[in-house]
Amino acid sequence: xxxxxxxxxxxxxxxxxxxxxxxxxxxxxxxxxxxxxxxxxxxxxxxxxxxxxxxxxxxxxxxxxxxxxxxxxxxxxxxxxxxxxxxxxxxxxxxxxxxxxxxxxxxxxxxxxxxxxxxxxxxxxxxxxxxxxxxxxxxxxxxxxxxxxxxxxxxxxxxxxxxxxxxxxxxxxxxxxxxxxxxxxxxxxxxxxxxxxxxxxxxxxxxxxxxxxxxxxxxxxxxxxxxxxxxxxxxxxxxxxxxxxxxxxxxxxxxxxxxxxxxxxxxxxxxxxxxxxxxxxxxxxxxxxxxxxxxxxxxxxxxxxxxxxxxxxxxxxxxxxxxxxxxxxxxxxxxxxxxxxxxxxxxxxxxxx
Amino acid sequence: xxxxxxxxxxxxxxxxxxxxxxxxxxxxxxxxxxxxxxxxxxxxxxxxxxxxxxxxxxxxxxxxxxxxxxxxxxxxxxxxxxxxxxxxxxxxxxxxxxxxxxxxxxxxxxxxxxxxxxxxxxxxxxxxxxxxxxxxxxxxxxxxxxxxxxxxxxxxxxxxxxxxxxxxxxxxxxxxxxxxxxxxxxxxxxxxxxxxxxxxxxxxxxxxxxxxxxxxxxxxxxxxxxxxxxxxxxxxxxxxxxxxxxxxxxxxxxxxxxxxxxxxxxxxxxxxxxxxxxxxxxxxxxxxxxxxxxxxxxxxxxxxxxxxxxxxxxxxxxxxxxxxxxxxxxxxxxxxxxxxxxxxxxxxxxxxxxxxxxxxxxxxxxxx
Numbered sequence: 001x002x003x004x005x006x007x008x009x010x011x012x013x014x015x016x017x018x019x020x021x022x023x024x025x026x027x028x029x030x031x032x033x034x035x036x037x038x039x040x041x042x043x044x045x046x047x048x049x050x051x052x053x054x055x056x057x058x059x060x061x062x063x064x065x066x067x068x069x070x071x072x073x074x075x076x077x078x079x080x081x082x083x084x085x086x087x088x089x090x091x092x093x094x095x096x097x098x099x100x101x102x103x104x105x106x107x108x109x110x111x112x113x114x115x116x117x118x119x120x121x122x123x124x125x126x127x128x129x130x131x132x133x134x135x136x137x138x139x140x141x142x143x144x145x146x147x148x149x150x151x152x153x154x155x156x157x158x159x160x161x162x163x164x165x166x167x168x169x170x171x172x173x174x175x176x177x178x179x180x181x182x183x184x185x186x187x188x189x190x191x192x193x194x195x196x197x198x199x200x201x202x203x204x205x206x207x208x209x210x211x212x213x214x215x216x217x218x219x220x221x222x223x224x225x226x227x228x229x230x231x232x233x234x235x236x237x238x239x240x241x242x243x244x245x246x247x248x249x250x251x252x253x254x255x256x257x258x259x260x261x262x263x264x265x266x267x268x269x270x271x272x273x274x275x276x277x278x279x280x281x282x283x284x285x286x287x288x289x290x291x292x293x294x295x296x297x298x299x300x301x302x303x304x305x306x307x308x309x310x311x312x313x314x315x316x317x318x319x320x321x322x323x324x325x326x327x328x329x330x331x332x333x334x335x336x337x338x339x340x341x342x343x344x345x346x347x348x349x350x351x352x353x
Numbered sequence: 354x355x356x357x358x359x360x361x362x363x364x365x366x367x368x369x370x371x372x373x374x375x376x377x378x379x380x381x382x383x384x385x386x387x388x389x390x391x392x393x394x395x396x397x398x399x400x401x402x403x404x405x406x407x408x409x410x411x412x413x414x415x416x417x418x419x420x421x422x423x424x425x426x427x428x429x430x431x432x433x434x435x436x437x438x439x440x441x442x443x444x445x446x447x448x449x450x451x452x453x454x455x456x457x458x459x460x461x462x463x464x465x466x467x468x469x470x471x472x473x474x475x476x477x478x479x480x481x482x483x484x485x486x487x488x489x490x491x492x493x494x495x496x497x498x499x500x501x502x503x504x505x506x507x508x509x510x511x512x513x514x515x516x517x518x519x520x521x522x523x524x525x526x527x528x529x530x531x532x533x534x535x536x537x538x539x540x541x542x543x544x545x546x547x548x549x550x551x552x553x554x555x556x557x558x559x560x561x562x563x564x565x566x567x568x569x570x571x572x573x574x575x576x577x578x579x580x581x582x583x584x585x586x587x588x589x590x591x592x593x594x595x596x597x598x599x600x601x602x603x604x605x606x607x608x609x610x611x612x613x614x615x616x617x618x619x620x621x622x623x624x625x626x627x628x629x630x631x632x633x634x635x636x637x638x639x640x641x642x643x644x645x646x647x648x649x650x651x652x653x654x655x656x657x658x659x660x661x662x663x664x665x666x667x668x669x670x671x672x673x674x675x676x677x678x679x680x681x682x683x684x685x686x687x688x689x690x691x692x693x694x695x696x697x698x699x700x701x702x703x704x705x706x707x708x709x710x711x712x713x714x715x716x717x718x719x720x721x
Binding site: 048099101102105106107108109111112113114115116118120126128129130131132133134136137148149152 | 396415440441443459482484502524525527541542543561562565566569588589590591608610623624625626627628653655658659660690691692693694695698
């Protein structure tokens with residue numbers, strides 16, 4: 001099945017040689033001047049000459065592009081509002097419109113999210129080429145590629161409609177778009193796990209310092225990290241940093257072509273939302289005895305006999321009288337025997353720090 | 354004397370013994386072809402670390418295999434060993450001492466491959482394909498970090514079936530990089546998180562993505578003191594963002610640039626825009642290479658903000674690239690990346706890995 005919306009004739013378009021091969025673009029000394037004009041993306045050439053100020057709105061360049069007149073556009077006729085907020089809205093809407101035109105004609109991957117002015121725009125399915133390819137390979141192995149082909153066609157159609165919608169706006173879709181542009185979702189809206197996992201120092205319950213961690217000394221570092229810096233005086237902070245980035249709008253989620261309602265179905269919650277627990281089904285509490293195995297000290301300092309995080313075992317210690325002879329042998333030995341590490345915690349009396 | 358160390362480098366200028374004499378669109382740069390390439394698209398490449406004498410190249414592919422070649426000084430490549438997963442391999446990496454190779458697969462597992470014994474064992478398990486695998490070597494711990502489409506980032510002691518730590522990601526992991534003590538993970542829906550790895554991994558900062566479209570590849574770069582200080586992030590929209598973690602002047606120091614696009618100066622027709630499939634930094638010069646769906650590689654100097662070189666166009670996308678540990682060799686893989694969907698997939702088409710002398714072409718441009 002040919003999906004004409006998302007596929008283009010092959011790689012032969014690259015006929016025109018890039019004029020910049022091997023040469024210095026005008027990026028060298030003209031960078032500073034370009035910055036002062038606050039232009040971005042106004043060059044269509046490849047090269048680093050186009051510098052984008054992260055903090056500026058992409059709408060700034062819209063006027064420059066419109067003057068070049070390269071692309072036929074209906075985007076310039078979208079002005080409806082009046083007033084300064086209206087002007088901003090117009091610019092943003094026009095920028096979105098231009099982006100849609102470019103996306104349609106460029107042959108670029110269609111199953112991608114899209115954002116403008118730092119706001120994620122809804123209605124786009126995010127799927128990487130690898131995920132799509134894996135669906136194909138799975139279908140091929142199962143002897144059924146029809147499902148894959150149908151799903152791709154459906155996705156492509158959805159993409160194409162959404163692009164059209166944003167390119168040729170009705171008053172209603174225009175209002176909806178402006179609402180999205182002006183109200184980017186924050187992490188708090190769509191990602192509760194961030195609050196619980198991150199705000200608590202990221203290590204589950206209990207004071208951070210007492211966490212029994214497989215990583216050795218668990219004192220939270222207070223000073224600057226080992227990251228290099230561009231000789232900045234800014235200090236690092238290990239609390240929750242600056243406002244986290246925008247959350248995904250509709251979670252595209254785990255994509256499966258075999259489920260009847262793909263795309264926006266919520267994924268089964270991965271077990272790892274309890275991910276900060278260090279207890280593991282197979283191993284009970286983290287060993288309070290000397291680090292397991294003769295394989296060397298990956299874990300640095302032996303973990304202290306402090307409170308155990310995670311709490312899967314019913315009690316912290318197993319009374320010595322309850323141990324099997326094998327368990328006792330392991331706990332009293334100098335080190336654990338690989339494959340025979342006891343699943344229950346040791347008696348308090350056998351702890352060696 | 355190693356040919357890779359001289360300026361008459363292997364494969365440069367068409368003097369290669371192994372390249373074809375006539376212009377050939379599968380190898381227009383006339384670079385060295387690695388023998389016995391995989392039978393399906395190559396997803397990842399990794400050269401051995403400095404701790405190992407010589408150069409060994411690992412490549413993972415969609416044929417479920419991971420192959421190891423020795424790259425000899427005269428440019429000859431010798432297939433050494435191979436391991437299999439039960440699903441396509443998406444990422445590979447080496448341990449710091451060069452004794453182990455870690456492989457991540459769509460079969461939801463990661464394996465540790467001991468090259469000396471040629472045995473591989475499973476060391477990680479996820480609930481969805483594992484997209485990234487990285488070895489972390491810290492003063493007080495060592496572990497393997499895996500990023501998955503199950504939206505978690507897990508850390509594994511290779512001796513335990515359970516992860517040492519599991520961190521939630523906002524979305525599916527699409528790419529990651531580690532340069533101790535920093536790690537960067539980019540996810541679907543433009544998620545971007547920096548982690549610090551000292552003592553134990555923890556989230557350091559979530560970053561507003563500087564890019565508008567799907568994240569595809571990321572690579573950390575270092576400052577003059579050899580400490581990680583930022584990263585380059587590529588997207589499916591022919592664009593790379595250079596982002597410093599703590600620059601003096603973010604508005605000035607951070608920037609994006611367009612790349613892997615066609616007919617650049619002709620404004621009468623729309624541009625073709627290709628995905629950036631991989632980014633690698635030269636270990637000595639600090640300059641970077643990008644490879645794209647357009648079948649080209651480009652070298653860039655991010656400090657001088659100039660392009661150093663763009664290759665001729667290969668007849669297939671370039672899906673992966675890496676430098677060897679001393680920066681003399683640039684390896685890149687030519688195979689289909691699914692950028693145009695299944696209609697353009699030809700299982701019969703041969704896949705290639707090329708080696709190019711990298712010492713000269715990646716030298717930084719002198720700033721005026």
